[in-house]
Amino acid sequence: MLGKLSGFDDTIVAVATAPGLGAIAVIRLSGSKAFDITNALFKGKNLLLQPSHTIHFGSIVSEGTVIDEVVVSLYKGPRSYTGEDVIEISCHGSPYIQQQIIDATTKAGARLAKPGEFTQRAFLNGKLDLTQAESVADLIASNSAASHQTAMQQMRGGFSKELHHLRDQLITFSALIELELDFSQEDVEFADRTRLYELISSSTTTIRHLIDSFRMGNVIKNGVNTAIVGKPNAGKSTLLNTLLNENRAIVSDIAGTTRDTIEEVLNIEGILFRLIDTAGIRESNDTIESIGVQKTLEKIKEAGVVVYLFDANEMTLEELRQQVASFEADNINFLLVGNKTDIAGEAAIRAKFSEIPGILFISAKNHDHVNDLKAALVEKVMSGDINTEDTIVTNARHHSALQEVLKSLFDVKGGMDNGLPGDLLALDIRRALHFLGEITGEVTNEDRLDYIFSKFCIGK
Numbered sequence: 001m002l003g004k005l006s007g008f009d010d011t012i013v014a015v016a017t018a019p020g021l022g023a024i025a026v027i028r029l030s031g032s033k034a035f036d037i038t039n040a041l042f043k044g045k046n047l048l049l050q051p052s053h054t055i056h057f058g059s060i061v062s063e064g065t066v067i068d069e070v071v072v073s074l075y076k077g078p079r080s081y082t083g084e085d086v087i088e089i090s091c092h093g094s095p096y097i098q099q100q101i102i103d104a105t106t107k108a109g110a111r112l113a114k115p116g117e118f119t120q121r122a123f124l125n126g127k128l129d130l131t132q133a134e135s136v137a138d139l140i141a142s143n144s145a146a147s148h149q150t151a152m153q154q155m156r157g158g159f160s161k162e163l164h165h166l167r168d169q170l171i172t173f174s175a176l177i178e179l180e181l182d183f184s185q186e187d188v189e190f191a192d193r194t195r196l197y198e199l200i201s202s203s204t205t206t207i208r209h210l211i212d213s214f215r216m217g218n219v220i221k222n223g224v225n226t227a228i229v230g231k232p233n234a235g236k237s238t239l240l241n242t243l244l245n246e247n248r249a250i251v252s253d254i255a256g257t258t259r260d261t262i263e264e265v266l267n268i269e270g271i272l273f274r275l276i277d278t279a280g281i282r283e284s285n286d287t288i289e290s291i292g293v294q295k296t297l298e299k300i301k302e303a304g305v306v307v308y309l310f311d312a313n314e315m316t317l318e319e320l321r322q323q324v325a326s327f328e329a330d331n332i333n334f335l336l337v338g339n340k341t342d343i344a345g346e347a348a349i350r351a352k353f354s355e356i357p358g359i360l361f362i363s364a365k366n367h368d369h370v371n372d373l374k375a376a377l378v379e380k381v382m383s384g385d386i387n388t389e390d391t392i393v394t395n396a397r398h399h400s401a402l403q404e405v406l407k408s409l410f411d412v413k414g415g416m417d418n419g420l421p422g423d424l425l426a427l428d429i430r431r432a433l434h435f436l437g438e439i440t441g442e443v444t445n446e447d448r449l450d451y452i453f454s455k456f457c458i459g460k
Protein backbone atom coordinates (compact mmCIF):
# COMPACT_ATOMS: atom_id res chain seq x y z
CA MET A 1 0.00 0.00 0.00
CA LEU A 2 1.02 3.60 -0.29
CA GLY A 3 3.19 5.38 2.19
CA LYS A 4 2.11 8.80 3.40
CA LEU A 5 3.22 11.49 0.98
CA SER A 6 5.35 14.39 2.10
CA GLY A 7 3.27 17.21 3.56
CA PHE A 8 0.28 14.94 3.88
CA ASP A 9 -0.32 15.94 7.51
CA ASP A 10 -0.51 19.67 6.75
CA THR A 11 -3.77 21.52 6.65
CA ILE A 12 -4.07 22.93 3.15
CA VAL A 13 -5.97 25.92 1.80
CA ALA A 14 -6.86 27.25 -1.65
CA VAL A 15 -9.51 29.20 -3.49
CA ALA A 16 -11.79 26.58 -5.00
CA THR A 17 -13.67 28.86 -7.37
CA ALA A 18 -12.40 30.34 -10.64
CA PRO A 19 -9.76 33.06 -10.34
CA GLY A 20 -10.85 36.66 -10.68
CA LEU A 21 -13.91 38.67 -9.78
CA GLY A 22 -17.18 36.87 -9.02
CA ALA A 23 -20.26 37.38 -6.86
CA ILE A 24 -18.98 34.86 -4.36
CA ALA A 25 -15.83 32.81 -3.99
CA VAL A 26 -15.21 29.64 -2.01
CA ILE A 27 -12.06 29.06 0.00
CA ARG A 28 -11.49 25.49 1.00
CA LEU A 29 -9.39 24.09 3.85
CA SER A 30 -8.64 20.43 4.43
CA GLY A 31 -6.69 18.73 7.19
CA SER A 32 -6.66 18.07 10.90
CA LYS A 33 -6.37 21.78 11.80
CA ALA A 34 -9.02 23.06 9.38
CA PHE A 35 -11.59 23.57 12.16
CA ASP A 36 -9.15 25.15 14.64
CA ILE A 37 -7.70 27.53 12.06
CA THR A 38 -11.10 28.69 10.82
CA ASN A 39 -12.53 28.96 14.32
CA ALA A 40 -9.66 31.22 15.38
CA LEU A 41 -10.56 33.66 12.57
CA PHE A 42 -14.35 33.33 12.76
CA LYS A 43 -16.52 35.80 14.72
CA GLY A 44 -19.89 34.21 15.38
CA LYS A 45 -20.52 30.81 16.86
CA ASN A 46 -17.85 28.51 18.20
CA LEU A 47 -17.43 26.28 15.16
CA LEU A 48 -15.82 23.54 17.22
CA LEU A 49 -19.14 22.94 18.96
CA GLN A 50 -21.22 22.69 15.77
CA PRO A 51 -22.28 19.42 14.16
CA SER A 52 -20.84 18.30 10.83
CA HIS A 53 -22.62 19.18 7.60
CA THR A 54 -24.00 22.48 8.86
CA ILE A 55 -23.48 26.05 7.64
CA HIS A 56 -22.89 29.16 9.74
CA PHE A 57 -22.97 32.87 9.11
CA GLY A 58 -20.35 35.13 10.67
CA SER A 59 -17.28 37.23 9.85
CA ILE A 60 -13.63 36.55 9.28
CA VAL A 61 -11.48 38.76 11.45
CA SER A 62 -7.72 38.90 11.17
CA GLU A 63 -5.52 40.91 13.52
CA GLY A 64 -8.47 42.99 14.68
CA THR A 65 -9.70 43.82 11.14
CA VAL A 66 -12.98 42.45 9.77
CA ILE A 67 -12.13 41.06 6.32
CA ASP A 68 -15.58 39.94 5.19
CA GLU A 69 -18.92 38.53 6.19
CA VAL A 70 -18.95 34.89 5.23
CA VAL A 71 -20.85 31.60 5.34
CA VAL A 72 -18.86 28.66 6.60
CA SER A 73 -19.73 25.02 5.75
CA LEU A 74 -18.42 22.28 8.01
CA TYR A 75 -17.58 18.76 6.90
CA LYS A 76 -16.08 16.46 9.51
CA GLY A 77 -13.83 13.73 8.13
CA PRO A 78 -14.27 11.10 6.86
CA ARG A 79 -17.58 12.35 5.48
CA SER A 80 -15.99 14.95 3.24
CA TYR A 81 -14.53 15.27 -0.23
CA THR A 82 -10.97 14.60 0.90
CA GLY A 83 -11.91 12.28 3.76
CA GLU A 84 -10.32 14.78 6.19
CA ASP A 85 -11.91 17.64 8.12
CA VAL A 86 -12.94 20.14 5.46
CA ILE A 87 -14.17 23.72 5.75
CA GLU A 88 -15.52 25.81 2.95
CA ILE A 89 -15.66 29.55 3.46
CA SER A 90 -18.00 31.35 1.05
CA CYS A 91 -16.95 34.97 0.92
CA HIS A 92 -17.58 37.91 -1.40
CA GLY A 93 -15.90 37.41 -4.74
CA SER A 94 -13.32 40.18 -4.74
CA PRO A 95 -9.81 38.86 -5.40
CA TYR A 96 -8.58 41.16 -2.62
CA ILE A 97 -10.90 39.58 -0.04
CA GLN A 98 -9.96 36.10 -1.23
CA GLN A 99 -6.29 36.91 -0.83
CA GLN A 100 -6.81 38.41 2.64
CA ILE A 101 -8.64 35.33 3.85
CA ILE A 102 -6.02 33.00 2.37
CA ASP A 103 -3.27 35.07 4.06
CA ALA A 104 -5.13 34.95 7.39
CA THR A 105 -5.46 31.15 7.23
CA THR A 106 -1.81 30.63 6.31
CA LYS A 107 -0.75 32.90 9.17
CA ALA A 108 -2.93 30.75 11.42
CA GLY A 109 -1.13 27.57 10.31
CA ALA A 110 -2.52 26.41 6.95
CA ARG A 111 -0.32 25.83 3.93
CA LEU A 112 -1.20 26.71 0.31
CA ALA A 113 -2.40 23.64 -1.54
CA LYS A 114 -0.51 22.28 -4.50
CA PRO A 115 -2.37 21.67 -7.78
CA GLY A 116 -4.83 18.79 -7.39
CA GLU A 117 -3.89 18.27 -3.76
CA PHE A 118 -7.48 18.09 -2.50
CA THR A 119 -8.32 15.36 -5.00
CA GLN A 120 -5.00 13.65 -4.29
CA ARG A 121 -5.96 13.46 -0.62
CA ALA A 122 -9.38 12.10 -1.57
CA PHE A 123 -7.56 9.38 -3.51
CA LEU A 124 -5.08 8.62 -0.72
CA ASN A 125 -7.93 8.37 1.78
CA GLY A 126 -9.74 5.89 -0.42
CA LYS A 127 -12.56 8.26 -1.39
CA LEU A 128 -11.87 7.82 -5.09
CA ASP A 129 -9.68 5.48 -7.09
CA LEU A 130 -7.16 6.94 -9.49
CA THR A 131 -9.37 6.80 -12.59
CA GLN A 132 -12.11 8.58 -10.67
CA ALA A 133 -9.67 11.20 -9.41
CA GLU A 134 -8.41 11.81 -12.92
CA SER A 135 -11.93 12.14 -14.23
CA VAL A 136 -12.44 15.02 -11.78
CA ALA A 137 -9.90 16.93 -13.86
CA ASP A 138 -11.65 15.90 -17.06
CA LEU A 139 -15.02 16.86 -15.65
CA ILE A 140 -13.77 20.31 -14.75
CA ALA A 141 -12.25 20.69 -18.22
CA SER A 142 -15.21 19.23 -20.13
CA ASN A 143 -16.46 21.59 -22.78
CA SER A 144 -19.12 19.60 -24.57
CA ALA A 145 -22.06 17.45 -23.59
CA ALA A 146 -20.30 14.26 -24.64
CA SER A 147 -17.06 14.94 -22.79
CA HIS A 148 -19.06 15.88 -19.72
CA GLN A 149 -21.03 12.64 -19.91
CA THR A 150 -17.96 10.38 -20.18
CA ALA A 151 -16.10 12.19 -17.40
CA MET A 152 -19.16 11.94 -15.18
CA GLN A 153 -19.55 8.25 -15.94
CA GLN A 154 -15.91 7.66 -15.03
CA MET A 155 -16.10 9.69 -11.86
CA ARG A 156 -19.02 7.58 -10.72
CA GLY A 157 -16.77 4.59 -11.22
CA GLY A 158 -18.00 3.07 -14.50
CA PHE A 159 -14.51 2.42 -15.80
CA SER A 160 -13.15 1.24 -12.46
CA LYS A 161 -15.98 -1.25 -12.09
CA GLU A 162 -15.05 -2.83 -15.37
CA LEU A 163 -11.37 -2.96 -14.44
CA HIS A 164 -12.09 -4.45 -11.02
CA HIS A 165 -14.14 -7.15 -12.66
CA LEU A 166 -11.20 -7.95 -14.94
CA ARG A 167 -8.81 -7.92 -12.04
CA ASP A 168 -11.01 -10.36 -10.15
CA GLN A 169 -11.04 -12.69 -13.14
CA LEU A 170 -7.27 -12.59 -13.44
CA ILE A 171 -6.77 -13.08 -9.72
CA THR A 172 -8.99 -16.17 -9.88
CA PHE A 173 -6.87 -17.38 -12.74
CA SER A 174 -3.56 -16.87 -10.99
CA ALA A 175 -4.89 -18.35 -7.73
CA LEU A 176 -5.83 -21.51 -9.57
CA ILE A 177 -2.48 -21.71 -11.31
CA GLU A 178 -0.57 -21.05 -8.11
CA LEU A 179 -2.51 -23.68 -6.22
CA GLU A 180 -1.37 -26.09 -8.87
CA LEU A 181 2.24 -25.06 -8.30
CA ASP A 182 1.99 -26.01 -4.63
CA PHE A 183 1.18 -29.53 -5.68
CA SER A 184 3.58 -29.66 -8.60
CA GLN A 185 5.17 -32.88 -7.36
CA GLU A 186 1.90 -34.69 -7.67
CA ASP A 187 1.37 -33.59 -11.26
CA VAL A 188 -2.21 -32.47 -10.81
CA GLU A 189 -4.05 -29.81 -12.77
CA PHE A 190 -6.42 -27.91 -10.49
CA ALA A 191 -6.82 -25.22 -13.04
CA ASP A 192 -9.11 -26.56 -15.70
CA ARG A 193 -7.28 -25.47 -18.85
CA THR A 194 -10.43 -24.95 -20.87
CA ARG A 195 -11.84 -22.64 -18.23
CA LEU A 196 -8.55 -20.75 -17.96
CA TYR A 197 -8.49 -20.34 -21.68
CA GLU A 198 -12.03 -18.95 -21.69
CA LEU A 199 -11.15 -16.57 -18.88
CA ILE A 200 -8.18 -15.20 -20.80
CA SER A 201 -10.16 -14.93 -24.02
CA SER A 202 -12.98 -12.99 -22.42
CA SER A 203 -10.55 -10.69 -20.61
CA THR A 204 -8.72 -10.08 -23.88
CA THR A 205 -11.97 -9.15 -25.58
CA THR A 206 -12.87 -6.68 -22.84
CA ILE A 207 -9.44 -5.08 -22.89
CA ARG A 208 -9.46 -4.84 -26.65
CA HIS A 209 -12.83 -3.14 -26.57
CA LEU A 210 -11.54 -0.63 -24.05
CA ILE A 211 -8.43 0.03 -26.13
CA ASP A 212 -10.57 0.54 -29.23
CA SER A 213 -12.76 2.96 -27.34
CA PHE A 214 -9.79 5.29 -26.94
CA ARG A 215 -10.14 6.58 -30.48
CA MET A 216 -13.71 7.52 -29.63
CA GLY A 217 -12.60 8.76 -26.22
CA ASN A 218 -10.09 11.03 -27.84
CA VAL A 219 -12.75 12.37 -30.18
CA ILE A 220 -15.02 13.08 -27.24
CA LYS A 221 -12.36 14.69 -25.12
CA ASN A 222 -10.36 16.59 -27.69
CA GLY A 223 -12.64 16.89 -30.69
CA VAL A 224 -11.85 15.72 -34.18
CA ASN A 225 -9.77 17.50 -36.76
CA THR A 226 -11.90 18.00 -39.80
CA ALA A 227 -10.44 19.17 -43.08
CA ILE A 228 -12.68 20.60 -45.77
CA VAL A 229 -10.81 20.13 -49.01
CA GLY A 230 -11.54 20.45 -52.68
CA LYS A 231 -10.60 22.40 -55.76
CA PRO A 232 -10.65 26.17 -55.72
CA ASN A 233 -14.19 27.49 -56.09
CA ALA A 234 -15.81 24.25 -54.99
CA GLY A 235 -17.45 26.31 -52.24
CA LYS A 236 -15.29 25.40 -49.24
CA SER A 237 -15.33 28.85 -47.69
CA THR A 238 -19.04 29.16 -48.29
CA LEU A 239 -19.64 25.80 -46.62
CA LEU A 240 -17.39 26.70 -43.72
CA ASN A 241 -19.32 29.90 -43.21
CA THR A 242 -22.63 28.13 -43.54
CA LEU A 243 -21.54 25.62 -40.94
CA LEU A 244 -20.30 28.23 -38.55
CA ASN A 245 -23.14 30.54 -39.39
CA GLU A 246 -20.78 33.47 -39.40
CA ASN A 247 -18.50 34.98 -42.02
CA ARG A 248 -14.95 34.67 -40.82
CA ALA A 249 -13.21 32.98 -43.74
CA ILE A 250 -12.79 35.00 -46.93
CA VAL A 251 -15.37 34.11 -49.55
CA SER A 252 -14.42 35.21 -53.00
CA ASP A 253 -15.00 34.49 -56.68
CA ILE A 254 -11.29 34.59 -57.41
CA ALA A 255 -9.92 31.05 -57.48
CA GLY A 256 -7.34 30.28 -54.84
CA THR A 257 -7.76 33.20 -52.48
CA THR A 258 -8.12 31.10 -49.32
CA ARG A 259 -4.48 30.30 -48.92
CA ASP A 260 -4.00 29.90 -45.25
CA THR A 261 -5.44 27.36 -42.89
CA ILE A 262 -8.05 28.72 -40.56
CA GLU A 263 -9.25 26.84 -37.56
CA GLU A 264 -12.79 27.03 -36.27
CA VAL A 265 -14.65 24.74 -33.98
CA LEU A 266 -18.10 23.34 -34.54
CA ASN A 267 -20.14 21.61 -31.85
CA ILE A 268 -22.42 18.96 -33.36
CA GLU A 269 -24.37 16.77 -30.98
CA GLY A 270 -21.80 17.43 -28.31
CA ILE A 271 -18.80 16.52 -30.43
CA LEU A 272 -16.25 19.16 -31.27
CA PHE A 273 -15.20 19.30 -34.89
CA ARG A 274 -12.13 21.42 -35.41
CA LEU A 275 -12.62 22.72 -38.88
CA ILE A 276 -9.56 23.43 -40.92
CA ASP A 277 -10.26 25.42 -44.03
CA THR A 278 -7.54 24.84 -46.54
CA ALA A 279 -6.38 25.93 -49.94
CA GLY A 280 -7.63 23.71 -52.77
CA ILE A 281 -6.00 20.45 -53.76
CA ARG A 282 -4.59 20.69 -57.25
CA GLU A 283 -1.33 20.54 -59.08
CA SER A 284 0.11 24.01 -59.14
CA ASN A 285 3.16 25.86 -60.39
CA ASP A 286 2.39 29.00 -58.46
CA THR A 287 4.66 29.00 -55.39
CA ILE A 288 2.28 30.61 -52.95
CA GLU A 289 -0.46 28.29 -54.07
CA SER A 290 1.95 25.35 -53.72
CA ILE A 291 2.59 26.21 -50.10
CA GLY A 292 -1.16 26.18 -49.57
CA VAL A 293 -1.46 22.81 -51.28
CA GLN A 294 1.41 21.39 -49.26
CA LYS A 295 -0.29 22.51 -46.09
CA THR A 296 -3.51 20.93 -47.26
CA LEU A 297 -1.86 17.58 -47.80
CA GLU A 298 -0.27 17.71 -44.37
CA LYS A 299 -3.57 18.69 -42.80
CA ILE A 300 -5.37 15.86 -44.57
CA LYS A 301 -3.00 13.36 -43.04
CA GLU A 302 -3.62 14.83 -39.57
CA ALA A 303 -7.38 15.03 -39.96
CA GLY A 304 -9.71 12.55 -38.33
CA VAL A 305 -12.19 13.13 -41.09
CA VAL A 306 -11.87 14.79 -44.49
CA VAL A 307 -14.81 16.43 -46.20
CA TYR A 308 -14.12 16.35 -49.92
CA LEU A 309 -16.23 19.10 -51.43
CA PHE A 310 -16.69 19.34 -55.18
CA ASP A 311 -18.71 21.42 -57.57
CA ALA A 312 -21.14 18.76 -58.75
CA ASN A 313 -21.75 20.64 -61.99
CA GLU A 314 -18.09 20.83 -62.97
CA MET A 315 -16.78 17.53 -61.62
CA THR A 316 -16.76 14.56 -63.99
CA LEU A 317 -17.57 11.06 -62.85
CA GLU A 318 -14.12 9.85 -63.85
CA GLU A 319 -12.35 12.61 -61.93
CA LEU A 320 -14.31 11.81 -58.80
CA ARG A 321 -13.52 8.12 -59.14
CA GLN A 322 -9.81 8.95 -59.23
CA GLN A 323 -10.13 11.15 -56.19
CA VAL A 324 -11.89 8.39 -54.26
CA ALA A 325 -9.19 5.91 -55.27
CA SER A 326 -6.46 8.23 -54.04
CA PHE A 327 -8.19 8.79 -50.66
CA GLU A 328 -8.62 5.05 -50.30
CA ALA A 329 -4.98 4.43 -51.16
CA ASP A 330 -3.95 6.88 -48.42
CA ASN A 331 -6.33 5.30 -45.92
CA ILE A 332 -8.16 8.56 -45.35
CA ASN A 333 -11.51 8.72 -43.56
CA PHE A 334 -13.41 10.82 -46.10
CA LEU A 335 -16.87 12.07 -46.86
CA LEU A 336 -17.84 12.99 -50.44
CA VAL A 337 -19.93 16.11 -50.71
CA GLY A 338 -21.25 17.39 -54.03
CA ASN A 339 -22.01 21.12 -53.88
CA LYS A 340 -24.05 23.61 -55.89
CA THR A 341 -27.03 21.31 -56.55
CA ASP A 342 -29.06 24.48 -57.03
CA ILE A 343 -27.45 25.04 -60.45
CA ALA A 344 -28.25 21.87 -62.40
CA GLY A 345 -30.86 20.62 -59.93
CA GLU A 346 -30.50 17.85 -57.38
CA ALA A 347 -32.15 15.10 -59.44
CA ALA A 348 -29.92 15.56 -62.49
CA ILE A 349 -26.82 15.68 -60.31
CA ARG A 350 -27.76 12.56 -58.37
CA ALA A 351 -28.26 10.72 -61.66
CA LYS A 352 -24.85 11.84 -62.89
CA PHE A 353 -23.04 10.34 -59.89
CA SER A 354 -25.34 7.40 -59.19
CA GLU A 355 -22.49 4.93 -59.67
CA ILE A 356 -20.58 6.22 -56.66
CA PRO A 357 -22.28 5.38 -53.38
CA GLY A 358 -22.44 7.53 -50.26
CA ILE A 359 -22.19 11.01 -51.77
CA LEU A 360 -24.02 13.79 -49.96
CA PHE A 361 -25.44 16.49 -52.18
CA ILE A 362 -25.79 19.99 -50.83
CA SER A 363 -26.08 23.59 -51.76
CA ALA A 364 -23.81 25.42 -49.35
CA LYS A 365 -25.13 28.72 -50.59
CA ASN A 366 -28.82 27.84 -50.04
CA HIS A 367 -28.15 25.75 -46.91
CA ASP A 368 -29.78 22.72 -48.60
CA HIS A 369 -28.99 19.42 -46.84
CA VAL A 370 -26.30 21.01 -44.68
CA ASN A 371 -27.95 19.35 -41.68
CA ASP A 372 -27.54 15.96 -43.39
CA LEU A 373 -23.87 16.75 -43.74
CA LYS A 374 -23.62 17.46 -40.01
CA ALA A 375 -25.34 14.18 -39.18
CA ALA A 376 -23.00 12.34 -41.56
CA LEU A 377 -19.98 13.92 -39.84
CA VAL A 378 -21.15 12.66 -36.46
CA GLU A 379 -21.77 9.22 -37.90
CA LYS A 380 -18.27 9.13 -39.42
CA VAL A 381 -16.51 9.67 -36.11
CA MET A 382 -18.89 7.52 -34.10
CA SER A 383 -18.23 4.56 -36.38
CA GLY A 384 -17.48 1.16 -34.94
CA ASP A 385 -19.48 -0.69 -32.34
CA ILE A 386 -18.83 1.84 -29.59
CA ASN A 387 -21.51 4.18 -28.34
CA THR A 388 -21.38 6.91 -25.75
CA GLU A 389 -23.09 4.83 -23.09
CA ASP A 390 -20.24 2.30 -23.11
CA THR A 391 -17.21 2.71 -20.93
CA ILE A 392 -14.88 4.85 -22.96
CA VAL A 393 -11.18 5.30 -22.34
CA THR A 394 -10.29 8.98 -22.65
CA ASN A 395 -6.98 9.05 -20.87
CA ALA A 396 -3.68 8.37 -22.66
CA ARG A 397 -2.14 6.94 -19.49
CA HIS A 398 -4.94 4.40 -19.19
CA HIS A 399 -4.69 3.61 -22.86
CA SER A 400 -1.00 2.75 -22.73
CA ALA A 401 -1.40 0.70 -19.55
CA LEU A 402 -4.24 -1.25 -21.19
CA GLN A 403 -1.97 -2.01 -24.12
CA GLU A 404 0.55 -3.49 -21.68
CA VAL A 405 -2.22 -5.56 -20.10
CA LEU A 406 -3.22 -6.85 -23.51
CA LYS A 407 0.38 -7.74 -24.35
CA SER A 408 0.68 -9.71 -21.12
CA LEU A 409 -2.57 -11.54 -21.81
CA PHE A 410 -1.35 -12.46 -25.28
CA ASP A 411 1.75 -13.91 -23.66
CA VAL A 412 -0.42 -15.98 -21.34
CA LYS A 413 -2.49 -17.21 -24.23
CA GLY A 414 0.59 -18.01 -26.30
CA GLY A 415 2.13 -19.72 -23.28
CA MET A 416 -0.92 -21.91 -22.85
CA ASP A 417 -0.87 -22.81 -26.54
CA ASN A 418 2.73 -23.90 -26.18
CA GLY A 419 2.14 -25.82 -22.97
CA LEU A 420 4.25 -23.45 -20.85
CA PRO A 421 4.49 -24.49 -17.18
CA GLY A 422 2.13 -22.86 -14.67
CA ASP A 423 4.78 -20.79 -12.89
CA LEU A 424 5.64 -18.97 -16.12
CA LEU A 425 1.96 -18.37 -16.91
CA ALA A 426 1.53 -16.98 -13.41
CA LEU A 427 4.34 -14.49 -14.08
CA ASP A 428 2.59 -13.09 -17.14
CA ILE A 429 -0.69 -12.90 -15.27
CA ARG A 430 0.99 -10.95 -12.51
CA ARG A 431 2.38 -8.56 -15.11
CA ALA A 432 -1.16 -8.01 -16.45
CA LEU A 433 -2.40 -7.40 -12.90
CA HIS A 434 0.39 -4.95 -12.29
CA PHE A 435 -0.60 -2.78 -15.25
CA LEU A 436 -4.29 -2.98 -14.35
CA GLY A 437 -3.37 -1.84 -10.85
CA GLU A 438 -1.46 1.09 -12.30
CA ILE A 439 -4.63 2.38 -13.90
CA THR A 440 -6.74 2.28 -10.76
CA GLY A 441 -3.87 3.32 -8.49
CA GLU A 442 -3.52 0.06 -6.57
CA VAL A 443 0.05 -0.11 -7.85
CA THR A 444 1.76 3.24 -7.95
CA ASN A 445 4.54 5.38 -6.62
CA GLU A 446 4.85 8.87 -5.22
CA ASP A 447 6.46 10.50 -8.27
CA ARG A 448 3.81 9.21 -10.58
CA LEU A 449 1.05 10.42 -8.29
CA ASP A 450 2.62 13.85 -8.02
CA TYR A 451 2.83 13.98 -11.79
CA ILE A 452 -0.79 13.01 -12.30
CA PHE A 453 -2.13 15.47 -9.76
CA SER A 454 0.16 18.28 -10.88
CA LYS A 455 -1.94 18.52 -14.03
CA PHE A 456 -4.91 19.65 -11.97
CA CYS A 457 -5.40 23.28 -11.14
CA ILE A 458 -4.88 24.60 -7.65
CA GLY A 459 -7.93 24.33 -5.43
CA LYS A 460 -9.18 21.11 -6.99
Ligand code: GDP
Residues within 6 Å of the ligand: 230, 231, 232, 233, 234, 235, 236, 237, 238, 239, 250, 251, 252, 253, 255, 256, 257, 258, 339, 340, 341, 342, 343, 362, 363, 364, 365, 366
Ligand atom coordinates in the same frame (compact mmCIF):
# COMPACT_ATOMS: atom_id res chain seq x y z
P1 GDP B 1 -13.63 27.89 -52.28
O1 GDP B 1 -12.61 28.42 -53.22
O2 GDP B 1 -13.73 26.41 -52.39
O3 GDP B 1 -13.47 28.33 -50.87
O4 GDP B 1 -15.05 28.40 -52.82
P2 GDP B 1 -15.93 29.62 -52.28
O5 GDP B 1 -16.65 29.27 -51.05
O6 GDP B 1 -15.10 30.85 -52.31
O7 GDP B 1 -17.02 29.66 -53.41
C1 GDP B 1 -16.69 29.91 -54.78
C2 GDP B 1 -17.90 30.50 -55.46
O8 GDP B 1 -18.96 29.55 -55.51
C3 GDP B 1 -18.50 31.70 -54.74
O9 GDP B 1 -18.91 32.63 -55.70
C4 GDP B 1 -19.70 31.13 -54.01
O10 GDP B 1 -20.70 32.10 -53.81
C5 GDP B 1 -20.15 30.08 -54.96
N1 GDP B 1 -20.89 29.01 -54.29
C6 GDP B 1 -20.55 28.34 -53.15
N2 GDP B 1 -21.51 27.44 -52.83
C7 GDP B 1 -22.46 27.54 -53.77
C8 GDP B 1 -23.71 26.86 -53.99
O11 GDP B 1 -24.16 25.99 -53.24
N3 GDP B 1 -24.42 27.23 -55.10
C9 GDP B 1 -23.99 28.18 -55.95
N4 GDP B 1 -24.76 28.46 -56.99
N5 GDP B 1 -22.83 28.83 -55.76
C10 GDP B 1 -22.07 28.54 -54.71
